[in-house]
Amino acid sequence: DTEVTQTPKHLVMGMTNKKSLKCEQHMGHRAMYWYKQKAKKPPELMFVYSYEKLSINESVPSRFSPECPNSSLLNLHLHALQPEDSALYLCASSQSGTVGEKLFFGSGTQLSVL
Amino acid sequence: KNEVEQSPQNLTAQEGEFITINCSYSVGISALHWLQQHPGGGIVSLFMLSSGKKKHGRLIATINIQEKHSSLHITASHPRDSAVYICAVSRGGSQGNLIFGKGTKLSVKP
Numbered sequence: 001d002t003e004v005t006q007t008p009k010h011l012v013m014g015m016t017n018k019k020s021l022k023c024e025q026h027m028g029h030r031a032m033y034w035y036k037q038k039a040k041k042p043p044e045l046m047f048v049y050s051y052e053k054l055s056i057n058e059s060v061p062s063r064f065s066p067e068c069p070n071s072s073l074l075n076l077h078l079h080a081l082q083p084e085d086s087a088l089y090l091c092a093s094s095q096s097g098t099v100g101e102k103l104f105f106g107s108g109t110q111l112s113v114l
Numbered sequence: 115k116n117e118v119e120q121s122p123q124n125l126t127a128q129e130g131e132f133i134t135i136n137c138s139y140s141v142g143i144s145a146l147h148w149l150q151q152h153p154g155g156g157i158v159s160l161f162m163l164s165s166g167k168k169k170h171g172r173l174i175a176t177i178n179i180q181e182k183h184s185s186l187h188i189t190a191s192h193p194r195d196s197a198v199y200i201c202a203v204s205r206g207g208s209q210g211n212l213i214f215g216k217g218t219k220l221s222v223k224p
Binding site: 004006041042043045048056088090092099101102103104105106107108110 | 144145147149154155156157158159162200202204205211212214215216217
């Protein structure tokens with residue numbers, strides 16, 4: 001199994017809603033990442049988890065809250081988002097998070113905030 | 115000036131043509147990645163290079179560390195190759211902290 005599975009594929013939410021994005025991998029990878037990608041732009045790194053611990057937070061607003069309950073699962077909790085947060089949210093994983101590893105990406109969650 | 119520059123930004127080709135996409139970078143790197151993204155979709159990692167050349171099917175990626183330049187070649191292009199191809203470099207620290215190029219949008223016409 002070389003897949004990174006993201007759910008849901010599409011999400012529409014209001015600014016007062018609370019929702020969660022889910023990412024799962026069963027490759028035994030110990031590093032997992034959240035990226036945000038606006039239309040026609042390259043992805044931007046949001047968070048990195050290494051061995052279930054948050055190792056990088058790229059100054060992301062607190063309305064985005066990551067969680068890594070175990071080595072296979074990564075969540076992104078969303079609360080009080082703004083319309084400008086509408087984007088494709090991509091999850092990725094790699095073996096241990098060190099340089100020189102291949103990244104495996106999921107197919108993303110397309111988020112629309114109304 | 116962006117640290118990772120790709121050219122061309124857009125490319126239209128006829129089915130069967132040989133395609134080259136170029137990537138230049140201005141920083142020291144530990145690895146260079148070529149990624150493929152279909153419209154509205156996730157990203158597929160095609161190659162990761164730190165030197166030399168790699169081949170997978172009809173795709174070939176090369177890197178010249180001294181010249182800070184990489185190329186992605188597609189032989190016998192096919193409409194299903196239509197996608198955005200992204201060059202990204204990793205510099206050290208966490209692998210996920212990639213510097214991305216702006217991508218090359220490829221359209222292959224039948």
